[in-house]
Amino acid sequence: MKKLTFLLTLSALFLIGCTTEEISTLDSSIENDSYAKGIANAPEKSGMYVIRTESVAAGLIVDAKTGLSVLFGVDFVAFCSSEPNFNDVVSTQYVDVQSNDERFLALQQGDVITFVFDGIFDGSKTLCDFVFSTPILAEGVSRFIYNDNDINGTVDNNSNSWSLKLNGRLLNQYNESKNLSAKFHETWDKEHHWSFSSSVRLH
DSSP states (O other): OHHHHHHHHHHHHHHHHHOOSOOOOOOHHHHHHHHHHSGGGOOSOOSOEEEEEEEEOOEEEEETTTTEEEEESSOHHHHHTTOOOOOOEEEEEEEEOOOTTOOEEEEEEEEEEEEEESSOOOSSSOHHHHHHHSOEEEEEEEEEEEEESOTTOOOTTSOEEEEEEEEEEEEETTSOEEEEEEEEEEEEOSSSOEEEEEEEEEO
16 A cells, blocks of 8 residues: 555656646546446445454364264363463454355364363263363364354355364373364254254274
8 A cells, every 4th residue: 555655646746747738627428437437336345355363262072972072272170260261362264255144254273272071061060060070081282173154144045054173183191192083063044954963083
């Protein structure tokens, strides 16, 4: 912008310095044509734009088949001591597709602290009771990815779909390296049907 302003100023000075004759009025047909093609008739929305920022990524994925739960993005000891420590801030990108229904896409990527528990968090006890009473199989840092095709759920003619994925190499209680692969995917048809799947694999 600074460069553009300088160039425009330089162009104006050049015209003033080199022109001594009176500038005639533009032909009306040319002026009208320029107006028709100019910013005065620009569309209200000029296409999608991208917002890039950073934000917290924290959550829980449960797999009933493997009997594992993975907590990520938060130090649960500090969290359960009423001193939440959300240090895992990840890159976040929102895309405004400039549709009439205010549709925003979302993408998050980054490294997050991760704990894998040998048990299923089913809500029968508080999360803090669960994490302090359930053995930790592995912990460390994993790569986190979140995708959402409509974060506000406003698009009527398109199913809402969002997913979480975690991949990383963690250490178990014997300081052995373990591979983690966890994911959660959910869809909503904007009416009454919801479907989801989740998996946590540690090997």
